[in-house]
Amino acid sequence: MRILLHICCAPDATTAYKRLSMEHKVVGYFFNPNVHPRQEYEKRKEAVEKLSKAWNFKVIYPPYEPDRWFKAIKGLEDLPEGGMRCKACIAYRLRMTALKAKELGFDAFTTSLTTSPHKDVNFINEVGPKIGKSVGVEYFTSIFRKKDGFLESVRYSKELGLYRQNYCGCIFSIRKEKDGELLRKIG
Numbered sequence: 001m002r003i004l005l006h007i008c009c010a011p012d013a014t015t016a017y018k019r020l021s022m023e024h025k026v027v028g029y030f031f032n033p034n035v036h037p038r039q040e041y042e043k044r045k046e047a048v049e050k051l052s053k054a055w056n057f058k059v060i061y062p063p064y065e066p067d068r069w070f071k072a073i074k075g076l077e078d079l080p081e082g083g084m085r086c087k088a089c090i091a092y093r094l095r096m097t098a099l100k101a102k103e104l105g106f107d108a109f110t111t112s113l114t115t116s117p118h119k120d121v122n123f124i125n126e127v128g129p130k131i132g133k134s135v136g137v138e139y140f141t142s143i144f145r146k147k148d149g150f151l152e153s154v155r156y157s158k159e160l161g162l163y164r165q166n167y168c169g170c171i172f173s174i175r176k177e178k179d180g181e182l183l184r185k186i187g
């Protein structure tokens with residue numbers, strides 16, 4: 001199968017790519033207009049470039065267009081992490097990956113997001129097939145964090161010296177992290 005793998009970040013992509021490429025032909029798709037600010041986006045992109053060079057696989061980098069992401073989550077900005085804003089954000093990134101997979105004639109698409117212990121894999125694997133059906137390309141169901149997939153990603157990332165971010169990505173998740181820091185200081 002030819003699979004287009006949505007890559008959310010280099011560390012999560014390690015396990016996802018390693019496992020998928022054992023049986024499939026995999027190309028990465030770094031589609032993350034949610035990431036703020038641009039310098040952080042570039043840092044995460046550079047880490048993916050480092051991984052793709054080290055492991056010799058192709059990754060497609062669409063233009064960074066955060067305005068389109070802000071439109072996709074409009075009205076949900078103030079909701080807490082893990083809620084509807086995140087669902088809209090993930091669904092948007094999956095839909096754009098599915099459209100690219102269809103455009104380029106891939107057999108299926110999937111995402112490295114399921115490597116993370118912080119992501120709602122039930123939601124991802126529920127919405128993925130629906131998006132796939134509406135676009136006309138198969139969604140490849142995955143839970144890469146299973147069987148110590150996350151620990152595996154930590155190990156690969158250390159070996160390769162990959163940058164690992166300390167917040168999910170959007171401006172709202174930075175604010176949450178800063179609020180957390182403040183609370184820790186006060187506490």
Ligand code: SF4
Nearest residue numbers: 086089168169170173
């Ligand atoms: S916290 Fe993460 S998943 Fe949720 S909206 Fe922000 S970038 Fe997207």
